[in-house]
Amino acid sequence: MSKSLVVLDPVGTAACCPPLTAQPLSQAQADQIAPLLKALADPVRLRLISLVAAHPGGEACVCDLNDAFELSQPTISHHLKVLHEAGLLDREKRGVWAYYRLRTEALAALGTLIASATA
Numbered sequence: 001m002s003k004s005l006v007v008l009d010p011v012g013t014a015a016c017c018p019p020l021t022a023q024p025l026s027q028a029q030a031d032q033i034a035p036l037l038k039a040l041a042d043p044v045r046l047r048l049i050s051l052v053a054a055h056p057g058g059e060a061c062v063c064d065l066n067d068a069f070e071l072s073q074p075t076i077s078h079h080l081k082v083l084h085e086a087g088l089l090d091r092e093k094r095g096v097w098a099y100y101r102l103r104t105e106a107l108a109a110l111g112t113l114i115a116s117a118t119a
Helices: 010-015 027-040 043-054 062-068 073-085 104-113
Strands: 059-061 089-094 097-102
Touching: 027 043, 027 073, 027 104, 043 059, 043 062, 043 073, 043 097, 059 062, 062 073, 062 097, 073 089, 073 097, 097 104
Parallel strands: none
Antiparallel strands: 059 097, 089 097
């Protein structure tokens, strides 16, 4: 049985919905947004997002990120893959290395979604 790769569009997904405090989410909206938040809900992945965003030039290679963790390179690559498949990182292959760049519009859309009504 083959698995098909599904890359989410977080901008479209989060843009589907008004801020959480404006009105309740429908079940369908919650089902769309949950995978994005789940991808961010891991401390390693959250740090990876931060490291990639803060890296010079706004992009980082797996080889640039390994030293920040006491994890193997395949484990780091797995977490980056999860973030990429969720649509939170863009990936570009250059030779044997993959370079990652934050999809800032994806985080901005999520930020709008969870914006406070008092803001």
